[in-house]
Amino acid sequence: MIAFRIVTILIGFIPLWFGINGVFFGAAEHMAGEPFSSAMDNQYRYLSGVYIGVALMIFYSSGDIRRRGDLFRFAIIAIFIGGCARAISYLTVGAPPTEQFAGMVVELLAPLLLLWRVRAVRY
Numbered sequence: 001m002i003a004f005r006i007v008t009i010l011i012g013f014i015p016l017w018f019g020i021n022g023v024f025f026g027a028a029e030h031m032a033g034e035p036f037s038s039a040m041d042n043q044y045r046y047l048s049g050v051y052i053g054v055a056l057m058i059f060y061s062s063g064d065i066r067r068r069g070d071l072f073r074f075a076i077i078a079i080f081i082g083g084c085a086r087a088i089s090y091l092t093v094g095a096p097p098t099e100q101f102a103g104m105v106v107e108l109l110a111p112l113l114l115l116w117r118v119r120a121v122r123y
Contacts, residue, residue: 004120005062008072008113012058014106015051015079022048054078066121076110083107 027044054075061072086104
């Protein structure tokens with residue numbers, strides 16, 4: 001159970017980092033000097049805020065994974081759905097930068113944490 005809690009907290013820092021980075025720096029960091037609309041930046045910053053919310057859900061649920069398991073499941077499902085959206089982009093638009101591709105792989109594998117949670121709660 002302790003290993004699961006540690007891994008869960010460490011995983012929570014991933015969306016927290018990207019969320020904070022996105023809120024403060026916006027879409028410009030990905031545009032390489034190319035122009036972009038205020039609507040695009042606004043949506044990017046909003047979704048970065050959602051990332052922060054998911055991270056907080058993960059941190060909160062890790063405090064009592066037995067009683068807060070539903071919240072943890074919803075956070076992991078949200079991450080998985082985001083990974084599926086990235087996969088659609090990959091298939092329809094093309095390969096993203098390496099770090100985003102790695103993020104997609106992690107997001108698509110996130111449901112494995114749900115299986116680990118079941119096992120950790122049992123013991």
